[in-house]
Amino acid sequence: MNGNGNGKIRKVVIAAAGFGTRFLPATKNQPKEMLPIIDKPIIQYLVEEAVASGIEDVILVTRMGQSTMENHFDSNFELEHLLEKNGKTEKLEEIKKISRMANFIYVRQHKHLPYGNGTPLISVKDLIGKNERFVYMFGDDLVLSKTPCAKQLIDYSNKKNKAVTVAVQEIQKEEVSRYGIYNIKEGTEDRVESAVEKPKSEEVKPPYLAQFGRFVLNKEIINITNEKYKNNELGKDNELWIIDSIIEYAKKNPVFAAKIEGEWMTTGDPLRYMKTQVRYALKREDIGPNFKSFLKGLKL
Numbered sequence: 001m002n003g004n005g006n007g008k009i010r011k012v013v014i015a016a017a018g019f020g021t022r023f024l025p026a027t028k029n030q031p032k033e034m035l036p037i038i039d040k041p042i043i044q045y046l047v048e049e050a051v052a053s054g055i056e057d058v059i060l061v062t063r064m065g066q067s068t069m070e071n072h073f074d075s076n077f078e079l080e081h082l083l084e085k086n087g088k089t090e091k092l093e094e095i096k097k098i099s100r101m102a103n104f105i106y107v108r109q110h111k112h113l114p115y116g117n118g119t120p121l122i123s124v125k126d127l128i129g130k131n132e133r134f135v136y137m138f139g140d141d142l143v144l145s146k147t148p149c150a151k152q153l154i155d156y157s158n159k160k161n162k163a164v165t166v167a168v169q170e171i172q173k174e175e176v177s178r179y180g181i182y183n184i185k186e187g188t189e190d191r192v193e194s195a196v197e198k199p200k201s202e203e204v205k206p207p208y209l210a211q212f213g214r215f216v217l218n219k220e221i222i223n224i225t226n227e228k229y230k231n232n233e234l235g236k237d238n239e240l241w242i243i244d245s246i247i248e249y250a251k252k253n254p255v256f257a258a259k260i261e262g263e264w265m266t267t268g269d270p271l272r273y274m275k276t277q278v279r280y281a282l283k284r285e286d287i288g289p290n291f292k293s294f295l296k297g298l299k300l
Contacts, residue, residue, distance in 0.1 A: 009133050009154050009216065010057055012050040015120040016043060016139035017063040017109040022269045031066045033139045035273070037280050038287075042267055043069060044098070046137050051101050053151035055135060058102040059127060061109050061120035070106055075099045116240030118225045125222050133162060136242070138213025142276060144283065145262025149214050156258040157216040164221060164249060166192065167214035168257045169264050170207045177201065179210035180243040182257050192255040197236045197243045209257055211243065212264045220253075221245050 020032030027035070033043035047058055062069060076095065083092040109123045117138060128134055135150050143149035149167060157165040168182055181204045185193035195211075196203055224245040228234070235241040246255060265276040281291045 008054065009135060009157075010055065011059060011128070011132070012055045012057070012135040012137060012150070013059045013061060013120060013124050013128075014043070014046055014050075014137045014139055015061050015117060016066070016069065017061050017120060017123075018139070019063075023273075029065070030068050031062070032267075034068055034072065035267070037142070037267070037277060038284065041072060042142065043139060044072070045142055046139065047073070047101060049143070049148045049150050050135060050137070052148045053135070053154055055150070056102060057105060059105045059107060059124055061107050061123050063109050064111075070104075073099055073101075073104050114229060114234055114238070114240045116234070116242075118228075118240040118242040118245055121217075121222045121225045121242070121245075122229055122240075125219075125226055128219050128222060130219055133157065133216055133218050136215040136217050140267045141213030142265050142267065142280075143212075143214070143260065143262045144265065144279060145260065147261065149260050149262055152260050152262075153214050153216050153258055156256065160254070160256050163216075164218060164246065164253070164255045165216040166211050166246065166255065166257050167260045168209040168211055169260060171210045173201050173206070173208060175210070176204055176208050179212070180241070182209045182211060184209070184257060190256045190258065192246070192250050192257050194250075195243050195247050197241050209259075212260075212266070214260070215242070215246075217246075221249055224248050 016031060016033045018032060020027030023032055023035065034041045037045060050058060060069065080092060080095060083095065105127065107123045107127070109120060113119050113122060121136070135154065153165055153167050157163055166182060171179065177198050177200060180195055180197045181199055182195045183193050183204070185191040225240065225242070228245065229240060235244045249255060263279065265272065265279060267273040267276050282288050
């Protein structure tokens with residue numbers, strides 16, 4: 001797990017250590033990231049996106065009681081034998097591919113660490129090299145796009161001299177209180193000047209550029225986050241936010257906001273989760289047409 005300098009990005013860190021309280025009781029004994037979108041868990045979509053973007057090492061930051069996620073990406077010989085015995089070769093190959101997609105590393109996020117989307121970075125600080133860039137993903141954000149979102153972001157970072165890069169999309173004013181909002185430096189198209197985590201609408205000006213669970217980061221961002229933790233410099237609502245570390249880093253270094261081509265969908269709450277289900281179902285060649293007909297027939 002040594003760093004590879006400023007070369008090819010080989011690692012992704014996926015934050016999957018939350019409690020999923022908005023989905024209780026469904027998440028009482030399983031991680032939210034294992035909830036299905038049709039017939040595949042949320043977390044698998046993220047891993048597939050990362051692998052399609054050239055990632056080789058997948059680092060999943062989990063919490064106690066999430067062994068189902070580890071089991072999902074492991075081999076299941078009994079199931080494979082059953083599928084082979086019943087002649088279901090297509091499903092057999094699909095199941096086998098899951099454990100072979102990448103090198104999987106599981107890191108337990110300790111209970112004593114503060115809550116926040118920056119905390120998983122502390123847990124992986126010894127797995128990222130000094131000069132190494134990596135992709136960071138929130139475990140509940142998905143993107144429907146022709147080119148994988150992570151690849152778009154990696155390409156953007158490479159184009160910007162391997163700089164720290166944040167994926168953003170423009171949102172409506174009434175939505176800004178839900179997300180981290182980035183401000184662009186005057187006279188530039190994409191250089192980040194400042195940002196606010198979940199601001200009130202009057203605290204920010206258009207365009208309202210919201211970050212969504214995709215970043216290209218480096219070890220220095222991890223070091224800043226770790227220092228904030230050690231010095232108890234927590235942010236909004238006493239949480240450890242990744243956006244605070246990025247803005248501190250941006251005071252001395254270039255950080256860029258990349259507008260991603262694709263449809264960003266969050267699964268963070270039941271309503272948005274169901275909207276995501278619908279969008280993915282409509283995209284499926286096998287069930288999309290029938291599902292579309294079903295929706296049209298509903299008397300709403």
